[in-house]
Amino acid sequence: MRASLLQIAVDPDESADSRRRRVAALVRERRGVDLVVLPELWPVGAFAYESFAAEAEPVQGPTFAAVSAAARDAAVWLHAGSVVERAADGRLYNTSLVISPAGELVRTYRKIHRFGFDKGEATLMAAGDALVTVELPASGAGPSVTLGLATCYDLRFPELFRGLTDAGAELLVVPAGWPERRRAHWTLLARARAVENQAYVLACATAGTHAGVEQSGHSLVVDPWGEVLAEAGPGEEVLTVELDPATVATTRERFPVLRDRRLGLAPPAGL
């Protein structure tokens, strides 16, 4: 299967509406690939905390309207990155959307680990509490493949990814808005999640600078052996890779580390 990661620049001189139109046009250009992935909170910016409330939208709001039409026109599966969701009870969530080639919303994922410690996203948004996978059906000569969903700061929590692996995930998709100053962690953690779960990692970051935070760019695709198949530079870029989902099963068969897990170990003896 072919996948494209759209590493979108998020800069303050462009409105969210203008970026939605621009991103929809980029999605339309991806006709011919199977899966397109967008970054975290690209309409508003992952660090633009002051704009979260004003730019919050329902799941099927303006971002969904713009990109679902583009997914349908291009006939691609679209992981549309995430939006600031305003839920029915008024709470905000960092919510990812997965859209079918027919333009239908098939799955949402509310980010489980909120970034900022006692500030920013961690105080402005509510946390999701459910693991989410989505199976893309077989198409043409390609087999079906199961995506496991995570968002940005989630990358630091290996137990979430192990849960997705246990639920059948073969491609771990991680939209992000990651700061340049911690880029070394980004590439290291993306490779670690791929190696320890013997799965592909598709990690799609933003470029540009917003709210004074320079974004890392350097989106990357890692194979189940931990090899980086492709890595973007710092600016806006489309990264397209060829993946073979069967590699996940063959890697797990030939080097069956996951079989050697020891669950239910006794806790340390008390004093």
Ligand SMILES: NC(=O)CCC(=O)C(=O)O
């Ligand atoms: N948007 C985020 O979740 C940022 C995460 C981050 O900066 C980090 O984990 O470091």
